[in-house]
Amino acid sequence: MRxxxxxxxxxxxxxxxxxxxxxxxxxxxxxxxxxxxDTTYTAADSTEITSDTxxxxxxxxxxxxxxxxxxxxxxxxFESKFEASIGFQLSNRLAPxxxxxxxxxxxxxxxxxxxxxxxxxxxxxxxxxxxxxxxxNIYYAGLRYGLSSYEDEGNYIIESDIFETxxxxxxxxxxxxxxxxIVLGSEKKIRNYNxxxxxxxxxxxxxxxxxxxxxxxxxxxxxxxxxxxxVPALNLYVKYLF
Amino acid sequence: xxxxxxxxxxxxxxxxxxxxxDVELETTGIDPFFRIKFINADSLSTLDNLIAAIEERIEIxxxxxxxxxxxxxxxxxxxxxERLNLERSAIDTERTEFNxxxxxxxxxxVVVNSxxxxxxxxxxxxxxxxxxLFSIPLNPAQDVSLFEISLDGTLxxxxxNYTRNTVVELRTVIVQALDLDVTSSSFEVQSIEYEDSLSxxxxxxxxxxxx
Numbered sequence: 001m002r003x004x005x006x007x008x009x010x011x012x013x014x015x016x017x018x019x020x021x022x023x024x025x026x027x028x029x030x031x032x033x034x035x036x037x038d039t040t041y042t043a044a045d046s047t048e049i050t051s052d053t054x055x056x057x058x059x060x061x062x063x064x065x066x067x068x069x070x071x072x073x074x075x076x077x078f079e080s081k082f083e084a085s086i087g088f089q090l091s092n093r094l095a096p097x098x099x100x101x102x103x104x105x106x107x108x109x110x111x112x113x114x115x116x117x118x119x120x121x122x123x124x125x126x127x128x129x130x131x132x133x134x135x136x137n138i139y140y141a142g143l144r145y146g147l148s149s150y151e152d153e154g155n156y157i158i159e160s161d162i163f164e165t166x167x168x169x170x171x172x173x174x175x176x177x178x179x180x181x182i183v184l185g186s187e188k189k190i191r192n193y194n195x196x197x198x199x200x201x202x203x204x205x206x207x208x209x210x211x212x213x214x215x216x217x218x219x220x221x222x223x224x225x226x227x228x229x230x231v232p233a234l235n236l237y238v239k240y241l242f
Numbered sequence: 243x244x245x246x247x248x249x250x251x252x253x254x255x256x257x258x259x260x261x262x263x264d265v266e267l268e269t270t271g272i273d274p275f276f277r278i279k280f281i282n283a284d285s286l287s288t289l290d291n292l293i294a295a296i297e298e299r300i301e302i303x304x305x306x307x308x309x310x311x312x313x314x315x316x317x318x319x320x321x322x323x324e325r326l327n328l329e330r331s332a333i334d335t336e337r338t339e340f341n342x343x344x345x346x347x348x349x350x351x352v353v354v355n356s357x358x359x360x361x362x363x364x365x366x367x368x369x370x371x372x373x374x375l376f377s378i379p380l381n382p383a384q385d386v387s388l389f390e391i392s393l394d395g396t397l398x399x400x401x402x403n404y405t406r407n408t409v410v411e412l413r414t415v416i417v418q419a420l421d422l423d424v425t426s427s428s429f430e431v432q433s434i435e436y437e438d439s440l441s442x443x444x445x446x447x448x449x450x451x452x453x
Contacts, residue, residue: 112414113272156415158382160273161366162359166382166417168408214408215415 056132060091065198065239070101080104081221087128089241095128095140103221110218113156120150122222124181136189138196144181146204148222151175154215170215177209177220187239196239204231274380274419276402276444279350280393283430283452289344296337303330350374350450355392380404380444382417391429393453398428400451404444419444429453 063086070081083101090096100123110116126144133139153171160166182205187198204223211217217226224231303326310319310326351374357365365378380402381387389400404419422444424431429451436446 109413111410112412114415158273158415158417160379160382162357162363162379163273163361163381163387164383166273214410216410 056135058089058091058093058130058132058138059241060089061242062086062088063095063239063241065237067101067235067237069234069236070103078106078108083235085237089130093130093132095130095142097126097128097142097144099124099144101222105219105221107219107225110154111156113158114154115156116152116154116218118150118152118217118219118221120148120175120221122146122148122150122220124222126181126183128183128185137186138188139186140183140200142183142185144183144202146177146179146181146222148177148220149175150177150221152217152219154218156215172210172212172217175210175217175220177217177223178207179223180205180207194241196241197237198239199234199236202233202235204233205229206231272414272416273382274404274406274417274444275377276380276419276422276424276447276449277375277377278400278424278449278451279375280352280354280391281350281432281450281452282347282352286344286347286452289340289347293337293340293344296333296340299333300330300337352393355395356390358390358392360388375448378402380419382406396453398426398453400424400426400429422447422449424449424451426451 065085065087067081067083067085070083073079073081081101081103083099083103085097085099087095087097100121102121104117104119106115106117108115124144124146126142128140128142131139131141151171151173152175153169155167155169158166158168182203183200185198185200187196189196206223206226206229209217209220209226219225224233307323307326307330310323313319354367354373354376357367357376357378359365359379359381367373367376378389378400379387385404385406387402387404389402391398391400401424402419403423403425405421407418407420409416409418420442422434422442424434430453432450432452434447434449436442437448438446
């Protein structure tokens with residue numbers, strides 16, 4: 001367990017912002033009487049973890065989360081996303097989770113001489129394994145299976161010096177794709193509330209998708225660009241644990 | 243706590259701002275074309291005839307010089323030999339000039355007045371007289387392109403047939419013209435050669451026509 005914690009600490013400190021200040025915030029929280037015991041444990045953890053592991057408690061219960069990073073895309077003109085998740089945190093540190101989202105993607109870099117848009121709904125289900133650092137900060141790793149139902153459309157333009165401009169519309173509806181994900185994340189409890197701020201890193205591996213010639217699907221809602229067989233992603237969310 | 247606020251609020255906005263740069267569509271240089279070489283066959287034929295006549299005359303002169311060189315009857319033929327040598331030198335110079343002109347014609351160097359598509363728009367022509375290969379854009383919307391070409395004030399017609407193929411290369415949609423075939427009622431189409439023997443793309447094709 002100690003080795004796992006060190007591995008996740010190295011990985012997640014590098015990729016997620018929350019753990020960069022987890023230790024610092026824990027120290028500040030130490031001044032409050034509510035979490036004093038937790039913080040004391042955190043300090044002791046670095047030197048003598050084995051004697052205190054029983055003091056970490058994993059809360060169980062239903063949770064809801066909203067990806068606020070995706071909400072911010074509502075004001076952009078190149079994509080619009082919404083994603084929320086529901087899950088249940090079990091006392092055995094397992095947390096089944098279902099994520100549902102909707103996305104309209106207008107990647108401007110899809111084609112140099114054209115436009116592209118894909119839109120659809122997607123869902124992912126899977127499970128997280130929670131690794132509490134203390135009673136405030138939690139690391140977790142998980143697996144997901146994703147499914148997206150979407151359509152895309154676009155056009156491209158070929159200009160000629162001596163002939164009329166050639167403009168072509170394209171698009172396909174009723175497309176589906178599935179993929180697998182490896183998830184590494186961390187979250188931090190906000191003081192004494194049941195609210196957690198978290199971030200997670202996903203590495204997505206395409207399983208099946210519809211392919212088209214000559215203009216293939218460029219981006220899949222919930223998965224991302226189809227150019228690579230694995231696509232990384234970063235999510236920021238706020239979670240409420242009932 | 244201030245770091246937390248930064249991450250929660252500012253990070254998504256910084257991310258969005260960095261993704262909002264305007265991207266202009268690149269729509270030129272992606273249409274199909276082929277290259278063509280114009281050979282003035284009449285001039286070439288005339289030059290060939292002239293060069294052949296010169297070579298025939300040189301052969302006669304050489305035979306005469308051998309004859310006079312072997313003449314052993316005491317007759318003074320020095321004036322004749324000198325005159326033959328002068329003539330030979332003169333027509334040899336002329337032959338060299340004709341060969342140079344022939345090489346220029348064979349290279350395809352010709353002044354093209356205009357290349358006009360069926361839409362009535364002239365193609366951009368290089369402003370250099372020594373141009374030997376001319377790029378002619380093909381219609382990306384159809385499998386056939388018609389042209390009217392003006393050479394030395396004479397109009398010629400040209401029809402290009404091909405099979406269009408749409409591909410995406412480096413995020414750019416490109417229309418290729420494959421299996422190019424060129425016909426004309428006024429040009430004599432000599433050859434359609436591909437720089438890459440494995441290619442059937444018009445971009446690699448060089449068409450040679452005689453006029």
